[in-house]
Amino acid sequence: MDKLALLPLIGGIFLLTRGMDSRKAFLVYFLPILTLIPAYYDTKLVSGIPEFTFWSSALIPILFVWVINEKLEGYEFSWIDVIIILHVVFIFYAQFEATGYKDAQKIAFRETLKRIAPFFMLKAIMSDPERRIPALKAITVLGAIVSLFMLYEFRFYANFLDSFIRKLWPHWVPWDGTMSRYGFKRAAGSFAHPISAGYFFAMTAPIAFWLWKQELFKDNRIGLIVFGLNVFGVITSISRAPIAGLLLGAIIIWFGWSRSKSLSGTFLTLTAIAGLSIMVPQFVEYVSVKRSHAQTQDQENAAYRKEMLDNYIEIIADKPEWGYGRYTFPVIKGQKSIDNEYLFIAITSGLYNLAIYVTLIIAVLVRLLLFAVRHRYDSPQGQLAWVLIAAWISAIFTQATVYSGMQTTHYFFMIAAISEALVLTKGQAFLQLSPSIKEVSKEIQNGYNFSRTL
DSSP states (O other): OGGGGGHHHHHHHHHHHTTOOHHHHIIIIIHHHHHHSOTTOEEOOSTTSOOEEHHHHHHHHHHHIIIIISOSTTOOOOHHHHHHHHHHHHHHHHHHHHHOHHHHHHHHHHHIIIIIHHHHHHHHHHTSHHHHHHHHHHHHHHHHHHHHHHHHHHHHOOOHHHHHHHHHOSSOOSOOOOOEETTEEOOOTTSSSHHHHHHHHHHHHHHHHHHHHTTOSSSHHHHHHHHHHHHHHHHHHTOHHHHHHHHHHHHHHHHHHOSOHHHHHHHHHHHHHHHHHHHHHHHHHHHSSOGGGOSSHHHHHHHHHHHHHHHHHHHHHHSTTTOSOSSOOOOOTTOOOOOOHHHHHHHHHHHHHHHHHHHHHHHHHHHHHHHHHTSOTTOHHHHHHHHHHHHHHHHHHHTTSSOOOTHHHHHHHHHHHHHHHHHHTTTTTOOOOOOOHHHHHHHOBOTTOOBOOO
16 A cells, blocks of 8 residues: 555656646645645655655656756756755765765655755746746645644644554554643644644745735635634644744744834844843753753753753764764664754764755845845835745744754755745746736835836
8 A cells, every 4th residue: 555655656747748837736736745745654666766755756757847848947046056956965975975875875866856856946936927926825825724634633633634644554654643732732734743843834824924914815814814824833733942933933024024123123132132131041940950850841852952962962073074874873872863953964964064054044044134135124025035034044943953854844945945036036026916906006116105006
């Protein structure tokens, strides 16, 4: 039954041979499979080649047609592309150094499909004015669908997005367990772990907010529902880091969309100084206890992460350049779960690759900030830039407490693709709205903020 993971390959070939172009197939076929079906179900055809998952089976024919038949249609080069390619090359070489070519080629195949392909394809899609809003809608609506299942799972402890496939699967798959907090199940939906689900929604909720505020759904009540469900996706995961990331993102959007940034910036600075002066000492005291002395499960989790950093930093110092590889790093004191993406990269592929990853994070953020400050506080393009900054900072904040695996990796690089497309197009005609007088007058504004109507 595990060969069911190959069905999306057949479906993708069918759609593409019936005339659907690859970029449309990416939105209407690949994204739903990636988002709605857990990414940890895979199948092996023959020894020596990488395993296939539902999402990779769906992506391979789409990527093939886009590269071979359509000649990378819509793609525009930027130097961010080089950073992402280098990131994957360093993952490959680190594994090659650790365990040889067999494992390295499998990882290169998988990481190319997880990191490079979604970034390049979505950047090409977002270069087309007619596809930009549908792409953003597809991401947030899919999030809303997952959130509906998570609401049920949160209350009734049943994960229908996972349990149906799990009953059919003939061999062991990970992530089978129930985690609860405050009397409710920590919902995971189609993601590997509740914190991964929360991480996903911390990235998508700001985009859903922008779509709602721009009234880009046919009925704006639908936009509000989609936004609300994406927020509930964070809440039902009951994961502190994504919830904190979402709140941080909300503050960033409030600041970016405010008319007087000097006043709001001063208020935020004073509030941050006062808050940190109280919270930091308490936090240090909270996590300084050993896990054996923790008084609550939450305190034990926090202590685990602090101990993990202390233990593995010494390990990294022994092999700083290329790390230990994905499958062969030493486990210290039974801490198999590396709940920190930055630490995980350093352990498995070395500090060089961590530097490349951090460079990518900073480059995307700086380019978005420069774009945002060049636009009016109330322009749709400028507001979208602040929303993407919020999503990006939520992601890099959450990654300090979770391994970025499964679908969250794809979406992290797709957020980078949306950001890069916005910068490359300079926001020109980024919104493709229906040509009603109301909407055109909303889009075309002169320097005094008066609407021009033809």
